[in-house]
Amino acid sequence: MIAEILATGEEIRSGALIDSNSSHIAQKLEEAGIRVVRHTCVGDDLNALVSILNEIAKRSDLAVVTGGLGPTADDMTAEAVAKAAVVNLVFDPLALKSVEAFFAARNRKMTDINRKQAMLPEGSKCLSNPVGTAPGFCLTINQCLFFFLPGVPHEMRQMLATSVLPDIFKLLGKNRNFYRVTTISTFGLTESLTAERLYGFESAFANIKLGLRAKFPEIQIKLYASGLNEDDLSARLADATRWVVEKIGNHVFSENGDPMEKVIGGLLRKRNETLAVAESCTGGLISDMITDVPGSSDYFVFSGITYSNQAKEEILRVSSSTIKKYGAVHEQTAKEMAEGVRRICGATYGLSTSGIAGPDGATQDKPVGTVCIGLASPHGATGHRFSFSNYNRLMNKQIFSMMALDTLRRKLVKASS
Numbered sequence: 001m002i003a004e005i006l007a008t009g010e011e012i013r014s015g016a017l018i019d020s021n022s023s024h025i026a027q028k029l030e031e032a033g034i035r036v037v038r039h040t041c042v043g044d045d046l047n048a049l050v051s052i053l054n055e056i057a058k059r060s061d062l063a064v065v066t067g068g069l070g071p072t073a074d075d076m077t078a079e080a081v082a083k084a085a086v087v088n089l090v091f092d093p094l095a096l097k098s099v100e101a102f103f104a105a106r107n108r109k110m111t112d113i114n115r116k117q118a119m120l121p122e123g124s125k126c127l128s129n130p131v132g133t134a135p136g137f138c139l140t141i142n143q144c145l146f147f148f149l150p151g152v153p154h155e156m157r158q159m160l161a162t163s164v165l166p167d168i169f170k171l172l173g174k175n176r177n178f179y180r181v182t183t184i185s186t187f188g189l190t191e192s193l194t195a196e197r198l199y200g201f202e203s204a205f206a207n208i209k210l211g212l213r214a215k216f217p218e219i220q221i222k223l224y225a226s227g228l229n230e231d232d233l234s235a236r237l238a239d240a241t242r243w244v245v246e247k248i249g250n251h252v253f254s255e256n257g258d259p260m261e262k263v264i265g266g267l268l269r270k271r272n273e274t275l276a277v278a279e280s281c282t283g284g285l286i287s288d289m290i291t292d293v294p295g296s297s298d299y300f301v302f303s304g305i306t307y308s309n310q311a312k313e314e315i316l317r318v319s320s321s322t323i324k325k326y327g328a329v330h331e332q333t334a335k336e337m338a339e340g341v342r343r344i345c346g347a348t349y350g351l352s353t354s355g356i357a358g359p360d361g362a363t364q365d366k367p368v369g370t371v372c373i374g375l376a377s378p379h380g381a382t383g384h385r386f387s388f389s390n391y392n393r394l395m396n397k398q399i400f401s402m403m404a405l406d407t408l409r410r411k412l413v414k415a416s417s
Helices: 010-014 020-031 046-059 077-085 093-105 112-118 153-175 191-197 230-251 260-271 285-291 309-314 320-326 331-345 393-416
Strands: 002-008 035-042 062-066 089-091 119-121 125-127 136-141 144-149 178-186 209-215 218-227 252-254 275-279 300-305 349-355 370-377 380-387
Touching: 002 020, 002 046, 010 035, 020 035, 020 062, 020 153, 020 178, 035 046, 046 062, 046 077, 046 136, 046 144, 062 153, 077 089, 077 119, 077 136, 077 144, 093 112, 093 125, 112 119, 119 136, 125 144, 125 153, 136 153, 144 153, 178 230, 191 209, 191 218, 191 230, 218 230, 230 252, 252 260, 260 285, 260 393, 275 285, 275 331, 285 300, 285 393, 300 331, 309 320, 309 331, 320 331, 331 349, 331 370, 331 380, 349 393, 370 393
Parallel strands: 002 035, 002 062, 062 144, 275 300, 275 349
Antiparallel strands: 089 119, 125 136, 136 144, 178 218, 178 252, 209 218, 349 370, 370 380
């Protein structure tokens, strides 16, 4: 079974909005073992919509379409589908019930304009929308089964999971081909060096496809596999994952695609330990990453952006003689910053950054891309210097933050072993 995805709307066509819907749908269809052969986008143009629907109907078995189901004049998907299928738009009681239920649940009065959303192509099946005003619907045109979903991402995702995928699984029955993707996240190697270490994978695992994705500042290793037996598929991917981890070593920080900050949080929570952060060049980015993880209050206790030398000295108690002798960007300064922030709140670990993100501020021995990272624990404190090049200010802040977290990760992993 082959599938296509069609995104509609002027905002998507013009690039004013990023089409995250098609990406999500493609991923879920591929996981269901359905090959997605084409992504298409058209604006709010009735003739263009009718034309592309007829094209898809002739060449694909399945299509998921998003957008154009709202109550306004530029929402014309239902009308276009009726023209493509050569049927009339008819009133659908279930669709009206879905719209009315949305407003009733929020104690709001439904306006007359929303009644338009209860007009569906004749012969279609209504798909209720529990989180929005626009019901979806499905209809077969020629050989192709179409699912039409709202363009609002959280509405689309809910309906895809509860209405579309279950119907597809029933349709596939015992012929379902399972598809899995394993994401192994790494940091510290370039894409080319990662590829070198993985030489020989294809011959070792001929039935698994290997791919690399640069998601700055990490490199993701993707393993793609499909098969009719889900247990066998899982076993093959587990063997391949072990092979990859052995080749990449401690540059691997996650075997399931988790971000670095979530991995850090898991390690701290498992050990019932806490973290405090003092940031200079990263400007709070590390703290932002950590607090993006739900439940981070269990282990994250304090953050300070000590950007100036005065703040480093007066708040963190970095020695003025250290600043005078070495400057703000130095291993000793970072070490004392980490000690200071740990001392302030009694955290298990103190983590600090001080560096030169650019484009200004460089010296001959401290070029743009230099970062010093401090790490303090109950067993002492250390300072480290790293140098990165050819990055802009934002990218430097990102890689500095990742380097600091990876320094902590390695410490936590070693302590747990």
